[in-house]
Amino acid sequence: MTVTLKDIAQRAGVTSATVSMVINNKPNISESTRKKVLKIAKELNYYPNVIARGLATKKSNSIGVIVPNLASSFVVRVLQGIKSTNRDMDYTVQLFDTIGQKESESQLFQRLARERRIDGVVLISSTVTDEDLKVFVEESVPSIVVARKGDKLDSVYVNNVAGGMDATDYLIKKGHRSIACVTSNTQGLPTMERFDGYKRSLNNSGIPLRPELVFAVEDDTMKSGVEVFKRIQETQGVTAVFVPAGDMVAIGIIKEAKRRGVIVPDNLAVVGFDDLPAAEVIEPSLTTVRQPKLEMGDYAINMIVDKIEGREVGIKHKELQCKFIIRESA
Amino acid sequence: MTVTLKDIAQRAGVTSATVSMVINNKPNISESTRKKVLKIAKELNYYPNVIARGLATKKSNSIGVIVPNLASSFVVRVLQGIKSTNRDMDYTVQLFDTIGQKESESQLFQRLARERRIDGVVLISSTVTDEDLKVFVEESVPSIVVARKGDKLDSVYVNNVAGGMDATDYLIKKGHRSIACVTSNTQGLPTMERFDGYKRSLNNSGIPLRPELVFAVEDDTMKSGVEVFKRIQETQGVTAVFVPAGDMVAIGIIKEAKRRGVIVPDNLAVVGFDDLPAAEVIEPSLTTVRQPKLEMGDYAINMIVDKIEGREVGIKHKELQCKFIIRESA
DNA sequence: TTGTAGGCGTTATCAT
DNA sequence: ATGATAACGCCTACAA
Numbered sequence: 001m002t003v004t005l006k007d008i009a010q011r012a013g014v015t016s017a018t019v020s021m022v023i024n025n026k027p028n029i030s031e032s033t034r035k036k037v038l039k040i041a042k043e044l045n046y047y048p049n050v051i052a053r054g055l056a057t058k059k060s061n062s063i064g065v066i067v068p069n070l071a072s073s074f075v076v077r078v079l080q081g082i083k084s085t086n087r088d089m090d091y092t093v094q095l096f097d098t099i100g101q102k103e104s105e106s107q108l109f110q111r112l113a114r115e116r117r118i119d120g121v122v123l124i125s126s127t128v129t130d131e132d133l134k135v136f137v138e139e140s141v142p143s144i145v146v147a148r149k150g151d152k153l154d155s156v157y158v159n160n161v162a163g164g165m166d167a168t169d170y171l172i173k174k175g176h177r178s179i180a181c182v183t184s185n186t187q188g189l190p191t192m193e194r195f196d197g198y199k200r201s202l203n204n205s206g207i208p209l210r211p212e213l214v215f216a217v218e219d220d221t222m223k224s225g226v227e228v229f230k231r232i233q234e235t236q237g238v239t240a241v242f243v244p245a246g247d248m249v250a251i252g253i254i255k256e257a258k259r260r261g262v263i264v265p266d267n268l269a270v271v272g273f274d275d276l277p278a279a280e281v282i283e284p285s286l287t288t289v290r291q292p293k294l295e296m297g298d299y300a301i302n303m304i305v306d307k308i309e310g311r312e313v314g315i316k317h318k319e320l321q322c323k324f325i326i327r328e329s330a
Numbered sequence: 331m332t333v334t335l336k337d338i339a340q341r342a343g344v345t346s347a348t349v350s351m352v353i354n355n356k357p358n359i360s361e362s363t364r365k366k367v368l369k370i371a372k373e374l375n376y377y378p379n380v381i382a383r384g385l386a387t388k389k390s391n392s393i394g395v396i397v398p399n400l401a402s403s404f405v406v407r408v409l410q411g412i413k414s415t416n417r418d419m420d421y422t423v424q425l426f427d428t429i430g431q432k433e434s435e436s437q438l439f440q441r442l443a444r445e446r447r448i449d450g451v452v453l454i455s456s457t458v459t460d461e462d463l464k465v466f467v468e469e470s471v472p473s474i475v476v477a478r479k480g481d482k483l484d485s486v487y488v489n490n491v492a493g494g495m496d497a498t499d500y501l502i503k504k505g506h507r508s509i510a511c512v513t514s515n516t517q518g519l520p521t522m523e524r525f526d527g528y529k530r531s532l533n534n535s536g537i538p539l540r541p542e543l544v545f546a547v548e549d550d551t552m553k554s555g556v557e558v559f560k561r562i563q564e565t566q567g568v569t570a571v572f573v574p575a576g577d578m579v580a581i582g583i584i585k586e587a588k589r590r591g592v593i594v595p596d597n598l599a600v601v602g603f604d605d606l607p608a609a610e611v612i613e614p615s616l617t618t619v620r621q622p623k624l625e626m627g628d629y630a631i632n633m634i635v636d637k638i639e640g641r642e643v644g645i646k647h648k649e650l651q652c653k654f655i656i657r658e659s660a
Numbered sequence: 661t662t663g664t665a666g667g668c669g670t671t672a673t674c675a676t
Numbered sequence: 677a678t679g680a681t682a683a684c685g686c687c688t689a690c691a692a
Binding site: 382 | 680
């Protein structure tokens with residue numbers, strides 16, 4: 001049923017080695033046999049068995065994409081970027097998520113590498129620990145981390161500090177002095193960096209950091225935003241809030257503010273982080289910091305393929321810039 | 331560098347066949363050698379080469395997921411469902427999208443099948459043609475289509491007609507008689523079915539279908555909603571609108587209505603379709619028809635695995651029900 | 661230019 | 677209970 005090199009070889013009166021060379025466009029094949037072989041291959045609707053090929057060449061021509069949780073819109077967006085530039089490539093994308101798994105990111109990676117399943121890995125995670133990242137460096141399979149800077153590992157990430165500064169600068173420029181900040185205690189480095197940008201911006205303007213204006217939430221949901229709004233309201237004099245924790249939290253804040261008769265942006269200016277689709281839906285629409293997610297995916301896949309094909313050596317980092325999107329909420 | 335069965339065999343003083351049997355938990359192995367082999371395997375940090383294994387067993391242990399466009403939130407959600415129940419399975423998910431590709435869904439499928447790359451395929455598409463679907467039936471690799479009913483092919487889909495009826499019934503029950511309907515001319519079968527539900531509901535209540543109340547948009551975006559609102563307003567007497575085209579269109583309608591001083595739901599009741607995250611963000615929040623997307627993914631992956639492993643034969647269909655979500659917009 | 665032969669790492673069938 | 681051996685389908689020296 002399934003047609004192999006041998007089948008073609010027989011019908012063409014040549015050997016399967018010759019057919020292989022034709023299929024792979026190797027030089028030194030007479031035009032006549034090349035034509036004959038190609039014709040028969042087409043007639044029989046031949047496709048090379050990629051598994052057999054992989055065994056022979058020690059290449060799987062596939063790239064693993066490891067994500068902690070496919071439910072994250074950030075992750076999905078980066079994945080879309082990967083897939084969209086991956087189109088023209090000869091690599092297949094295999095998708096792995098680690099949430100609810102016994103294996104950690106690094107264990108999974110090690111297994112994939114050792115099983116010879118993939119030629120390279122893109123890890124999309126901001127929460128992976130330095131300890132875990134070490135394993136990636138040590139394996140011989142090329143890998144790259146997206147969403148945080150890798151120390152000894154290739155990486156693509158965003159300048160969160162600058163993003164946080166842009167947002168805070170803008171609020172200060174608008175005259176705000178009591179600016180609250182809502183961070184996350186589960187999203188790792190990036191929110192910390194954005195918070196850092198907030199601090200630096202205040203500092204640059206000579207505004208003292210007031211710890212009572214700094215709040216933390218668990219996750220990037222409207223519910224968290226609603227809750228944190230109450231805490232913010234208990235603190236006197238806040239006129240603006242910057243939300244490194246993410247757009248959904250910012251949206252929750254806006255919703256609850258409106259419900260309580262606090263006018264956004266007049267009584268409270270709100271700036272989010274991420275630029276989700278919902279940012280345009282909420283009224284007033286959300287001023288926020290956009291991360292170039294598709295672009296991150298694009299860079300990541302290109303970098304990993306370059307690495308796999310030996311076009312690049314050494315550690316490479318790509319830092320992308322956020323874009324401040326001004327809408328109505330601030 | 332890479333450790334193989336042979337390496338273990340040598341150190342254990344047995345043959346690689348024996349080691350293979352141990353690794354695969356075959357019976358008829360003495361406890362002593364089993365222990366010895368396992369110990370050495372662990373010491374050497376051995377992982378079986380899945381490619382070699384695949385060649386020998388003629389199984390790749392991976393499932394292809396083909397989607398037209400990963401940018402669709404529907405597709406992503408189904409994919410999340412697939413991945414989340416895929417966790418406990420021994421199958422790897424390979425992701426393919428066809429947008430901007432030279433290959434159609436069916437050509438891609440045929441190639442994947444012939445290349446022996448995958449053991450089964452899940453196609454997530456509502457727009458695939460019957461013609462294309464035929465190829466899926468003909469290949470020997472199991473496949474299943476999600477989001478539309480397959481004729482001779484396994485499928486998981488939603489009862490869109492009932493969804494459309496629920497929505498329209500509700501509006502009628504609320505006293506509406508001039509109910510507009512906004513469909514899509516690019517989203518294929520599902521929106522047509524929802525429209526069908528709309529028609530049946532009207533019919534059941536003895537309300538004549540008025541063609542001038544039926545509109546079509548190009549895509550599921552706020553922009554389309556804004557535009558179609560204007561057209562709706564030109565038609566006198568409309569008090570409600572059902573939007574099979576999707577939630578973003580419905581949200582666009584609400585936005586534009588508010589901008590023009592039309593009060594939702596008092597002057598215009600709006601019902602969407604999908605239940606996107608943004609449905610809860612818009613104010614008034616969107617009454618809509620929720621599709622069980624995660625569940626669809628869950629069923630799909632289970633069905634395909636059953637098929638691959640020979641637990642199921644014959645054509646199976648799974649029809650899921652939508653859920654009507656009442657919020658503020660109607 | 662083409663054929664021969666061996667190998668990639670596993671599994672599976674038969675002996676022993 | 678274990679070993680020999682062939683086979684999976686393809687690639688690649690090397691020989692002719």
